[in-house]
Amino acid sequence: MISGVVTGQVWATRRIDGLPAGAFLEVEADGSGAKLIAFDVLGSGVGERVLIAQGSVAAGWFPGPPPPVDALIIGSIDPDPPE
Template sequence: MEIGTVIGNVWATRKKEELRGLKFLIIQPELPKDSSVENVTYIAVDQIGAGVGDKVMVTKGSSAANITPDSKLPIDALIIGIIDTVDA
Protein backbone atom coordinates (compact mmCIF):
# COMPACT_ATOMS: atom_id res chain seq x y z
CA MET A 1 0.00 0.00 0.00
CA GLU A 2 1.00 3.59 -0.39
CA ILE A 3 -0.29 7.05 0.48
CA GLY A 4 -1.07 9.60 -2.20
CA THR A 5 -3.15 12.66 -2.99
CA VAL A 6 -5.87 12.79 -5.63
CA ILE A 7 -4.89 15.51 -8.11
CA GLY A 8 -7.37 14.96 -10.93
CA ASN A 9 -9.99 12.89 -12.74
CA VAL A 10 -9.79 10.76 -15.88
CA TRP A 11 -12.81 10.31 -18.14
CA ALA A 12 -12.83 7.57 -20.76
CA THR A 13 -15.99 7.09 -22.77
CA ARG A 14 -14.58 4.11 -24.67
CA LYS A 15 -13.05 1.36 -22.54
CA LYS A 16 -13.17 -2.38 -21.86
CA GLU A 17 -16.67 -3.55 -20.95
CA GLU A 18 -15.62 -4.69 -17.47
CA LEU A 19 -14.39 -1.16 -16.66
CA ARG A 20 -17.76 0.50 -17.29
CA GLY A 21 -19.09 2.31 -14.22
CA LEU A 22 -15.67 2.64 -12.57
CA LYS A 23 -14.28 6.06 -11.58
CA PHE A 24 -10.64 6.83 -12.42
CA LEU A 25 -8.54 9.34 -10.45
CA ILE A 26 -4.99 10.64 -10.89
CA ILE A 27 -2.82 9.99 -7.81
CA GLN A 28 0.33 11.87 -6.78
CA PRO A 29 2.23 9.47 -4.49
CA GLU A 30 3.59 10.75 -1.20
CA LEU A 31 7.10 9.39 -0.64
CA PRO A 32 9.46 9.77 2.33
CA LYS A 33 11.61 12.90 2.10
CA ASP A 34 14.85 10.85 1.92
CA SER A 35 13.51 8.54 -0.83
CA SER A 36 15.50 8.22 -4.04
CA VAL A 37 12.46 6.81 -5.88
CA GLU A 38 10.95 9.00 -8.60
CA ASN A 39 7.58 10.53 -7.65
CA VAL A 40 5.45 9.57 -10.71
CA THR A 41 1.69 10.09 -10.91
CA TYR A 42 -0.58 7.20 -11.86
CA ILE A 43 -4.27 6.37 -12.35
CA ALA A 44 -6.24 4.44 -9.71
CA VAL A 45 -9.80 3.11 -9.66
CA ASP A 46 -12.04 4.61 -6.96
CA GLN A 47 -15.13 2.87 -5.57
CA ILE A 48 -15.32 4.68 -2.22
CA GLY A 49 -15.99 8.27 -3.25
CA ALA A 50 -12.61 10.01 -3.08
CA GLY A 51 -12.20 13.38 -4.78
CA VAL A 52 -9.59 15.91 -5.81
CA GLY A 53 -7.52 17.00 -2.81
CA ASP A 54 -8.23 13.87 -0.73
CA LYS A 55 -5.31 12.00 0.79
CA VAL A 56 -5.85 8.29 0.06
CA MET A 57 -4.49 4.78 0.65
CA VAL A 58 -3.85 2.85 -2.54
CA THR A 59 -3.13 -0.82 -3.15
CA LYS A 60 -1.45 -1.96 -6.33
CA GLY A 61 -0.94 -5.12 -8.35
CA SER A 62 -2.99 -8.30 -8.05
CA SER A 63 -4.80 -7.02 -4.94
CA ALA A 64 -6.24 -4.18 -7.01
CA ALA A 65 -7.19 -6.44 -9.94
CA ASN A 66 -9.21 -8.78 -7.70
CA ILE A 67 -11.92 -6.31 -6.59
CA THR A 68 -14.66 -8.52 -8.02
CA PRO A 69 -15.05 -12.15 -6.98
CA ASP A 70 -15.87 -13.34 -10.52
CA SER A 71 -12.90 -12.08 -12.53
CA LYS A 72 -9.67 -10.11 -12.52
CA LEU A 73 -10.06 -6.58 -13.87
CA PRO A 74 -7.36 -4.99 -16.05
CA ILE A 75 -6.35 -2.45 -13.38
CA ASP A 76 -3.21 -2.15 -11.26
CA ALA A 77 -4.15 0.49 -8.64
CA LEU A 78 -7.21 0.75 -6.38
CA ILE A 79 -8.09 3.36 -3.76
CA ILE A 80 -8.94 1.47 -0.55
CA GLY A 81 -9.31 4.32 1.94
CA ILE A 82 -9.63 8.08 2.41
CA ILE A 83 -7.19 9.28 5.08
CA ASP A 84 -8.32 11.60 7.87
CA THR A 85 -4.97 12.04 9.65
CA VAL A 86 -1.47 10.56 9.67
CA ASP A 87 0.73 10.47 12.79
CA ALA A 88 4.31 9.45 12.13
Protein backbone atom coordinates in the same frame (compact mmCIF):
# COMPACT_ATOMS: atom_id res chain seq x y z
CA MET B 1 0.40 0.09 -0.10
CA ILE B 2 0.83 3.67 -1.18
CA SER B 3 -0.58 6.85 0.28
CA GLY B 4 -1.09 9.88 -1.88
CA VAL B 5 -3.26 12.81 -2.91
CA VAL B 6 -5.85 12.75 -5.69
CA THR B 7 -4.75 15.33 -8.27
CA GLY B 8 -7.22 14.78 -11.08
CA GLN B 9 -9.82 12.69 -12.86
CA VAL B 10 -9.38 10.55 -15.95
CA TRP B 11 -12.20 10.79 -18.47
CA ALA B 12 -12.94 8.25 -21.19
CA THR B 13 -15.67 8.01 -23.77
CA ARG B 14 -15.74 4.21 -23.59
CA ARG B 15 -15.32 1.69 -20.81
CA ILE B 16 -14.71 -2.07 -20.58
CA ASP B 17 -17.69 -4.26 -19.76
CA GLY B 18 -17.44 -5.77 -16.30
CA LEU B 19 -16.00 -2.78 -14.46
CA PRO B 20 -18.18 -1.83 -11.49
CA ALA B 21 -19.34 1.73 -10.89
CA GLY B 22 -16.33 3.89 -10.08
CA ALA B 23 -13.85 6.32 -11.57
CA PHE B 24 -10.22 6.40 -12.60
CA LEU B 25 -8.31 9.07 -10.70
CA GLU B 26 -4.80 10.46 -10.98
CA VAL B 27 -2.95 10.21 -7.66
CA GLU B 28 0.41 11.71 -6.67
CA ALA B 29 2.25 9.35 -4.33
CA ASP B 30 3.55 10.76 -1.05
CA GLY B 31 7.31 11.12 -0.86
CA SER B 32 8.24 10.33 -4.47
CA GLY B 33 5.91 12.68 -6.33
CA ALA B 34 5.27 9.88 -8.86
CA LYS B 35 1.80 9.90 -10.41
CA LEU B 36 -0.36 6.88 -11.06
CA ILE B 37 -3.88 6.10 -12.17
CA ALA B 38 -6.04 4.24 -9.64
CA PHE B 39 -9.60 2.93 -9.80
CA ASP B 40 -11.84 4.44 -7.13
CA VAL B 41 -15.11 2.97 -5.82
CA LEU B 42 -15.26 5.18 -2.72
CA GLY B 43 -16.16 8.47 -4.39
CA SER B 44 -12.87 10.25 -3.60
CA GLY B 45 -12.32 13.75 -4.90
CA VAL B 46 -9.46 16.00 -5.96
CA GLY B 47 -7.36 17.04 -2.96
CA GLU B 48 -8.26 14.01 -0.81
CA ARG B 49 -5.57 11.81 0.73
CA VAL B 50 -6.08 8.15 -0.15
CA LEU B 51 -4.59 4.71 0.43
CA ILE B 52 -3.89 2.56 -2.63
CA ALA B 53 -3.33 -1.19 -3.10
CA GLN B 54 -1.55 -2.37 -6.24
CA GLY B 55 -1.01 -5.49 -8.31
CA SER B 56 -2.78 -8.78 -7.64
CA VAL B 57 -4.28 -7.44 -4.39
CA ALA B 58 -6.04 -4.67 -6.34
CA ALA B 59 -7.15 -6.98 -9.17
CA GLY B 60 -8.39 -9.59 -6.67
CA TRP B 61 -10.99 -7.19 -5.29
CA PHE B 62 -13.08 -7.46 -8.46
CA PRO B 63 -15.49 -10.41 -8.78
CA GLY B 64 -15.01 -12.75 -11.73
CA PRO B 65 -12.14 -12.41 -14.16
CA PRO B 66 -9.94 -9.50 -13.05
CA PRO B 67 -10.11 -6.41 -15.28
CA PRO B 68 -6.91 -4.63 -16.36
CA VAL B 69 -6.70 -2.56 -13.17
CA ASP B 70 -3.51 -2.67 -11.11
CA ALA B 71 -4.13 0.17 -8.64
CA LEU B 72 -7.22 0.45 -6.43
CA ILE B 73 -8.12 3.16 -3.92
CA ILE B 74 -9.04 1.21 -0.77
CA GLY B 75 -9.28 3.95 1.82
CA SER B 76 -9.66 7.63 2.51
CA ILE B 77 -7.15 9.12 4.95
CA ASP B 78 -8.70 11.58 7.40
CA PRO B 79 -6.83 14.90 7.65
CA ASP B 80 -6.90 14.90 11.47
CA PRO B 81 -7.09 11.80 13.65
CA PRO B 82 -9.92 11.73 16.20
CA GLU B 83 -8.98 12.75 19.74
